[in-house]
Amino acid sequence: MSENYKEAFEKTRVAGLIAAGALDEVAKIIKPGIETNQIDKLCFEYINDHGAYSAPLLYRGFPKSCCTSTNHIVCHGIPSDKVLKDGDIVNVDVTALKNGWHGDTSRTFEIGNVSVKAKKLIQTTYEAMMQAISIVKDNINLGDIGSTIQKYVEAQGFSVVQDFCGHGIGKSFHEEPNVLHYGKKGTGEKIKTGMIFTIEPMINLGKFETKTLSDGWTAVTKDKSLSAQFEHTVGVTKNGCEIFTLSNKKQLIK
Numbered sequence: 649m650s651e652n653y654k655e656a657f658e659k660t661r662v663a664g665l666i667a668a669g670a671l672d673e674v675a676k677i678i679k680p681g682i683e684t685n686q687i688d689k690l691c692f693e694y695i696n697d698h699g700a701y702s703a704p705l706l707y708r709g710f711p712k713s714c715c716t717s718t719n720h721i722v723c724h725g726i727p728s729d730k731v732l733k734d735g736d737i738v739n740v741d742v743t744a745l746k747n748g749w750h751g752d753t754s755r756t757f758e759i760g761n762v763s764v765k766a767k768k769l770i771q772t773t774y775e776a777m778m779q780a781i782s783i784v785k786d787n788i789n790l791g792d793i794g795s796t797i798q799k800y801v802e803a804q805g806f807s808v809v810q811d812f813c814g815h816g817i818g819k820s821f822h823e824e825p826n827v828l829h830y831g832k833k834g835t836g837e838k839i840k841t842g843m844i845f846t847i848e849p850m851i852n853l854g855k856f857e858t859k860t861l862s863d864g865w866t867a868v869t870k871d872k873s874l875s876a877q878f879e880h881t882v883g884v885t886k887n888g889c890e891i892f893t894l895s896n897k898k899q900l901i902k
């Protein structure tokens with residue numbers, strides 16, 4: 649974070665809008681019968697067409713342009729020829745790199761008709777992210793974000809993943825600080841005007857534990873319960889924050 653954070657905000661705004669735009673395009677095509685590879689192709693092309701680079705592609709060897717995490721996959725699912733079917737839920741996570749700056753966002757989509765429990769999980773995850781975003785401003789503690797999410801989620805009977813967190817973002821994809829989605833109010837470092845980071849809670853229907861599959865990427869719930877996630881990139885201001893990855897369109901979950 650620098651004194652000149654306005655420039656950082658402007659550049660992140662541009663990257664964030666491209667990432668959000670890619671998800672708006674995904675929302676139009678996502679339905680039973682498509683392969684997650686088709687989502688990947690769409691993200692790659694949309695981001696490319698907007699003069700940006702898909703940051704996940706080749707990041708630490710990641711083979712695709714976005715992450716597609718279905719059902720009990722918590723995060724970092726790799727797009728493949730897997731076909732989405734009625735009743736699935738799938739998180740699509742995209743990150744655009746434009747003029748040297750990153751915008752990172754994800755949404756969980758419902759495929760056809762999903763169970764009442766899955767709907768509640770998705771709604772709770774989105775609401776937890778938005779409640780956390782609503783308290784962000786200069787001089788709060790990072791732990792205030794985690795505790796806001798954890799309290800809300802656990803009151804609904806769901807659990808907060810602890811093995812992955814939000815992160816500072818800017819010229820690098822992942823920077824300090826780690827933004828935990830659980831914790832205690834008043835703990836952790838103070839956040840300051842000009843900081844840019846993601847809030848991206850992963851919430852499980854069952855227990856919080858995860859494990860990573862032998863591909864080295866795909867993280868799943870240990871108990872095979874459903875998991876949902878949403879992510880926004882935000883910039884801290886004196887009295888609140890700016891969300892850089894809001895959709896131009898209405899923020900539809902489906």
Ligand code: MF3
Nearest residue numbers: 704707710715724741743752
């Ligand atoms: N977009 C993810 C995040 O929110 C990171 C994906 S890294 C990848 O931080 F290599 F899996 F793409």
Ligand code: CO
Nearest residue numbers: 752846848879
């Ligand atoms: Co992120």
Ligand code: CO
Nearest residue numbers: 741752753879
């Ligand atoms: Co992301």
